[in-house]
Amino acid sequence: MSVTAPPPAPRAARAVVRPGDRIFAGIARAASLTIMLALAGVFVFLAIEGLPGLSAPENIYAPAEDFWSYVGPLVFGTILAAVVALVLAVPFSIGVALFISHYAPPRIAAPVAYVIDLLAAVPSVVFGLWGGLALASSIRPVTDWLYANLDFIPFFAGPPSVTGRSMLTAGIVLAIMVVPIVTALSREVFAQTPRLHEEAAMALGATRWETIRLAVFPYARSGVISAVMLGLGRALGETMAVAMVLSAAPVVTLNLISDTNPATIAQNIASNYKEATPDKQAVLIATGLVLFAVTFAVNFAARWVIARSERKVSR
Amino acid sequence: MAKSIDVSDLSIYYGDFLAVEGVNMTIRAKAVTAFIGPSGCGKSTFLRTLNRMHEVIPGARVEGKVMVSGQSLYDPTIDPVAVRRRIGMVFQRPNPFPTMSIYDNVIAGVKLNSRKMRKSDADALVERSLRGANLWNEVKDRLDRPGMGLSGGQQQRLCIARAIAVEPEVLLMDEPCSALDPISTSAIEDLIHQLKSEYTIVIVTHNMQQAARVSDETGFFNLKAAGQPGHLVEFNPTTKMFTNPDEPSTEAYISGRFG
Amino acid sequence: MNHPTTTTTTLVEPDAFAITADLTQARLPRWAVLLVGVIALGVAGLVTLLTGWSPTGGLVLAVVLMVAGFPLWSMVVEGRRAAADRLATSLVWGAFVVVLVPLVWLIWMVVSHGVSAIDAEFLTYDMRNVVGAGGGIFHALWGTILVTLAATLISVPVGLFTAIYLVEYGRGKRLARVTTFLVDVMTGIPSIVAGLFALALFVLIFGPAIRVGFGGAVALSLLMIPTVVRSAEEMLRLVPGDLREASYALGIPKWRTIVKVVLPTALGGIITGVVLAISRVIGETAPLLVVAGATDSVNFNLFEGRMMTLPVYIFSQYSSPGVVPVGTEGDPPGYARAWGAALVLIVIVMVLNLVARLIGTYFAPKTERRR
Ligand SMILES: Nc1ncnc2c1ncn2[C@@H]1O[C@H](COP(=O)(O)OP(=O)(O)OP(=O)(O)O)[C@@H](O)[C@H]1O
Ligand SMILES: [Mg+2]
Numbered sequence: 033m034s035v036t037a038p039p040p041a042p043r044a045a046r047a048v049v050r051p052g053d054r055i056f057a058g059i060a061r062a063a064s065l066t067i068m069l070a071l072a073g074v075f076v077f078l079a080i081e082g083l084p085g086l087s088a089p090e091n092i093y094a095p096a097e098d099f100w101s102y103v104g105p106l107v108f109g110t111i112l113a114a115v116v117a118l119v120l121a122v123p124f125s126i127g128v129a130l131f132i133s134h135y136a137p138p139r140i141a142a143p144v145a146y147v148i149d150l151l152a153a154v155p156s157v158v159f160g161l162w163g164g165l166a167l168a169s170s171i172r173p174v175t176d177w178l179y180a181n182l183d184f185i186p187f188f189a190g191p192p193s194v195t196g197r198s199m200l201t202a203g204i205v206l207a208i209m210v211v212p213i214v215t216a217l218s219r220e221v222f223a224q225t226p227r228l229h230e231e232a233a234m235a236l237g238a239t240r241w242e243t244i245r246l247a248v249f250p251y252a253r254s255g256v257i258s259a260v261m262l263g264l265g266r267a268l269g270e271t272m273a274v275a276m277v278l279s280a281a282p283v284v285t286l287n288l289i290s291d292t293n294p295a296t297i298a299q300n301i302a303s304n305y306k307e308a309t310p311d312k313q314a315v316l317i318a319t320g321l322v323l324f325a326v327t328f329a330v331n332f333a334a335r336w337v338i339a340r341s342e343r344k345v346s347r
Numbered sequence: 348m349a350k351s352i353d354v355s356d357l358s359i360y361y362g363d364f365l366a367v368e369g370v371n372m373t374i375r376a377k378a379v380t381a382f383i384g385p386s387g388c389g390k391s392t393f394l395r396t397l398n399r400m401h402e403v404i405p406g407a408r409v410e411g412k413v414m415v416s417g418q419s420l421y422d423p424t425i426d427p428v429a430v431r432r433r434i435g436m437v438f439q440r441p442n443p444f445p446t447m448s449i450y451d452n453v454i455a456g457v458k459l460n461s462r463k464m465r466k467s468d469a470d471a472l473v474e475r476s477l478r479g480a481n482l483w484n485e486v487k488d489r490l491d492r493p494g495m496g497l498s499g500g501q502q503q504r505l506c507i508a509r510a511i512a513v514e515p516e517v518l519l520m521d522e523p524c525s526a527l528d529p530i531s532t533s534a535i536e537d538l539i540h541q542l543k544s545e546y547t548i549v550i551v552t553h554n555m556q557q558a559a560r561v562s563d564e565t566g567f568f569n570l571k572a573a574g575q576p577g578h579l580v581e582f583n584p585t586t587k588m589f590t591n592p593d594e595p596s597t598e599a600y601i602s603g604r605f606g
Numbered sequence: 607m608n609h610p611t612t613t614t615t616t617l618v619e620p621d622a623f624a625i626t627a628d629l630t631q632a633r634l635p636r637w638a639v640l641l642v643g644v645i646a647l648g649v650a651g652l653v654t655l656l657t658g659w660s661p662t663g664g665l666v667l668a669v670v671l672m673v674a675g676f677p678l679w680s681m682v683v684e685g686r687r688a689a690a691d692r693l694a695t696s697l698v699w700g701a702f703v704v705v706l707v708p709l710v711w712l713i714w715m716v717v718s719h720g721v722s723a724i725d726a727e728f729l730t731y732d733m734r735n736v737v738g739a740g741g742g743i744f745h746a747l748w749g750t751i752l753v754t755l756a757a758t759l760i761s762v763p764v765g766l767f768t769a770i771y772l773v774e775y776g777r778g779k780r781l782a783r784v785t786t787f788l789v790d791v792m793t794g795i796p797s798i799v800a801g802l803f804a805l806a807l808f809v810l811i812f813g814p815a816i817r818v819g820f821g822g823a824v825a826l827s828l829l830m831i832p833t834v835v836r837s838a839e840e841m842l843r844l845v846p847g848d849l850r851e852a853s854y855a856l857g858i859p860k861w862r863t864i865v866k867v868v869l870p871t872a873l874g875g876i877i878t879g880v881v882l883a884i885s886r887v888i889g890e891t892a893p894l895l896v897v898a899g900a901t902d903s904v905n906f907n908l909f910e911g912r913m914m915t916l917p918v919y920i921f922s923q924y925s926s927p928g929v930v931p932v933g934t935e936g937d938p939p940g941y942a943r944a945w946g947a948a949l950v951l952i953v954i955v956m957v958l959n960l961v962a963r964l965i966g967t968y969f970a971p972k973t974e975r976r977r
Contacts (some may be wrong), residue, residue: 048426056861057775063767064776064785067835070828071788074795077806127701135698144702151709153882153955155889157917158948161924162712165941173663208708215705239687241694269796271892272917276924298798302892310814320802324795331794403854405777432857442848446870456856459866506852513856 078321085318088311095282103319105284107326109199109294113274114267116203116288117210122260124207125214132215133222134244145219152212160276163205168196168277175200175289186286193291197279200288205273210263217262221255222248254338261334268327271298297323350416350433350516350547351376352397357411358576359392359401366392368576370411372566379539379548381558381585384568385600389577390551391439391521393568397549398434398519399427415517432460435515439522441502443494443509450490452505453477456513472512480508481538500531507538511546518542520550524557536561555601559589567597634683642679646671673700720949723942729950732914733902739939743947745904746919749819750954752908753898753915754888756823757830762880764827765834772835773842774864792832800828801893808897819905819913822898826887833886837879841872874969881962885955891917916951920944 086099096102132145175198179190192198229247238246280295280303287293295303301316308316352374359367367389374380374397382390395401396409399420413420420430443452453473457464464472473490477483482504486497494505503523510518520539524532539548539561552558558565565588567580581594592598646668654664673696681689731742768785776782804825808816845868853863869876899912900922927940 048424050426050428050859050861053859053861056864057771060767060771060775061781063764064771064781066764067768067785067788067792067831070831071792073807074799074803074828077803077810078799081802081806081809124701124705127698128705131698131702135695136702147709150956150959153885153889153959154712155891155917155951155955157889157891157920158716158952159712161920161944161948162715164924165944166711166715167708177663204708208712211705239691241691242687244694265794265796269794269798271796271798272921276921298796298892301798301802302895305896313814317802317806320799324799327794327796328791331790335790398855400851400855403851428854428857428859430857431855435857436855438848438852438855440848442846442852444849444852444867444871446867446873455853455866456858459853459856459858459862509852509856 082317085314117206129218217259381562719945723946757826769838801896817899825893841875
């Protein structure tokens with residue numbers, strides 16, 4: 033019996049550490065501390081520069097009176113644009129993802145998947161350019177038709193914007209940006225569902241659609257939700273595509289096709305930054321903090337949903 | 348110089364889980380020692396404590412003493428990296444480095460320890476090690492090809508060549524033949540016979556005949572019961588183990604009348 | 607979604623057992639799809655002609671008719687379950703076709719307008735003293751290259767070493783858990799917020815009027831680091847543990863094991879991840895607009911003066927395109943330049959993606975063996 037004191041035995045393992053190892057581990061640890069510092073920096077600097085924006089002179093907020101009534105319509109616009117985008121994008125994304133994973137002949141599926149991946153990398157400013165110069169002018173017939181036939185729905189109360197630069201156009205552009213992201217992630221999730229379960233369902237005589245409902249969707253649910261949330265995060269924070277497509281005013285309205293639309297936070301920052309006085313800059317930075325808070329809440333909710341449904345599946 | 352290893356009262360933990368309890372044995376220098384025993388009784392675990400590979404696993408620790416030629420292996424002043432240079436190891440599954448050629452694999456241990464060496468010395472070392480591992484004739488024309496391109500048995504001999512290239516004094520082998528066909532197995536058994544003259548060899552095997560063929564001494568590990576820690580039941584010269592063991596449970600295991 | 611057991615019951619409905627008696631069942635012929643398609647097109651065409659709709663409207667009607675008509679026919683011939691299956695198939699194919707339309711449209715617009723805008727002058731001139739047509743993207747091209755390079759130089763070391771910490775050192779440690787969480791948070795930072803952060807930082811240090819390229823690089827690296835950490839972490843985790851053990855067993859210290867064995871094995875995947883991260887941030891506009899500003903002339907100095915970049919160039923050409931010369935028809939000259947720059951930017955992004963893919967496949971086979 034040479035060693036009698038039991039637990040703190042790992043000490044022996046740590047006694048000799050080579051200098052090379054110590055330096056290398058130190059660098060690695062420093063790198064992750066850097067990330068911590070950077071994120072803390074984001075909060076601190078935005079707070080330092082933005083807090084004065086909460087109580088700037090009243091005329092800065094015009095036509096609103098204080099910060100919260102200034103940022104309110106912006107938050108509304110941000111969420112409205114993102115929701116329109118998601119409502120349009122999610123069904124199509126899931127459809128295309130299923131197309132790639134289960135429906136398309138293999139010879140088509142691989143190139144389609146690759147093209148979708150490439151599209152996820154197209155810069156947003158290009159989507160904005162296309163939305164502003166091509167889509168906006170071509171969308172008039174659609175908005176005219178919606179106004180003529182469906183104007184009892186508040187979304188289409190019109191009158192339609194002459195330039196086509198409406199919330200609907202912005203939503204469509206955002207949707208097209210979101211589709212590749214959600215598709216790419218959902219496709220991966222669909223492809224990873226255990227083949228065994230699918231074969232079991234087919235052996236029961238299930239049709240292809242029933243197989244997907246039985247053996248693919250239950251497995252893919254949390255993955256698809258997280259894909260959608262990621263798309264939502266992108267739609268909430270997207271700046272340029274909206275700034276280039278939307279003609280904005282400080283209003284709150286559900287009307288998607290008229291020429292007075294609520295602005296989004298990110299767009300508002302981008303379009304007002306150049307001419308901003310220091311007071312106004314502080315206000316804009318404060319709205320940036322609000323945007324950060326909103327996206328953070330969305331991401332957090334996403335993670336919570338995923339964690340919960342994962343627990344359910346594993347049970 | 349080959350070395351003998353003295354183990355006294357060694358208990359091995361994974362976190363709070365006691366995997367092996369109270370082992371005492373002396374492993375002779377320049378001899379082959381075999382460990383046998385049922386799956387999960389802690390042979391690999393014990394083997395890995397002999398060159399401090401055990402502590403690579405997070406939370407793993409040992410209590411007790413391992414003495415190698417008068418030095419305590421687990422003394423706080425001992426550098427585990429230096430220990431592993433002296434006491435080499437060959438794993439169950441061949442694991443050549445995938446990014447390296449056959450040549451680079453063999454001298455990996457030397458080169459990655461940043462020892463500078465002349466090209467001619469390196470060439471000589473590669474040839475010596477590969478010859479030592481009985482692989483030279485098969486690969487001498489394709490030393491610059493990836494090590495992963497060899498057959499499983501060749502890969503395992505490459506790993507042995509890699510291990511002996513650092514010129515250790517002890518060679519630990521954890522079921523080195525379990526992934527191999529009979530021909531590769533007998534090549535490696537021949538190799539063990541040759542290596543015995545220079546190295547202290549410890550080998551874990553599930554193959555009773557193999558233990559009988561290659562080893563001078565044999566240790567039998569067993570579990571007292573399911574969920575209990577493993578322990579050393581008997582440690583004796585191989586001939587005695589296989590003809591006239593001290594413990595009835597050893598005889599039961601060896602003759603296949605086990606559990 | 608409903609619980610599996612509730613749906614299995616629908617599978618074993620009585621007529622499923624009837625199949626055992628007679629395995630042949632009414633099926634639509636293979637050419638049914640084509641037939642329905644032709645009919646749908648025909649009907650839609652007729653309606654379009656009669657009511658004077660736009661061709662797009664007619665096309666939409668055709669797709670709707672097709673998606674609805676085919677399952678209906680199937681319902682009549684094959685029964686309810688088969689019809690549901692056909693409907694799902696139609697919807698999935700429909701979704702694919704509908705998504706293709708705007709994407710093809712976008713690519714076509716960029717390519718057709720862009721190609722006619724690009725010439726030697728466009729690639730080698732900046733915008734100084736340009737009124738009306740002419741000028742180019744030289745300054746923006748250099749700005750993009752410099753800013754992205756600087757961002758890469760910041761984020762790759764930080765990201766890679768963080769990944770190394772998470773995989774090799776941090777297992778079970780609190781710092782590792784916190785870092786993973788923070789990387790998650792970072793992934794969700796809107797790009798404009800990253801820009802504001804960089805601006806706030808530089809304004810605090812250098813005063814309110816500061817606009818420098820390096821600020822843009824800081825903002826971009828904030829967006830790039832989480833991507834690099836994620837992909838590098840994933841790749842390092844794929845390196846089999848027994849390679850590390852083999853290396854330790856040779857008496858190689860841990861840090862050398864990481865540098866000489868683990869990193870080379872994961873190298874292909876790591877490079878792929880970095881290149882993809884670059885291609886993601888190279889098109890970022892908002893943060894650069896805010897911190898790096900816009901200018902008409904070349905600036906090679908990251909630390910002084912405004913710096914133009916391709917995305918910002920596109921935006922400023924779009925938002926202030928200049929005027930159409932009197933007496934001529936057509937778009938303002940800025941639009942052509944914006945399309946040209948957009949094409950260049952897209953080509954850069956696509957090339958980066960292709961490179962990443964090639965690197966990925968080139969390095970893949972060697973590490974494939976044990977997954
Ligand atoms: N990394 C680990 N973490 C926790 N427990 C472990 C670990 N590795 C092994 N064990 C446990 O330690 C005990 C001994 O395992 P070990 O691998 O040494 O058995 P073995 O005798 O080598 O078996 P086999 O003949 O199957 O290789 C087993 O109960 C096992 O579950
Ligand atoms: Mg074992």
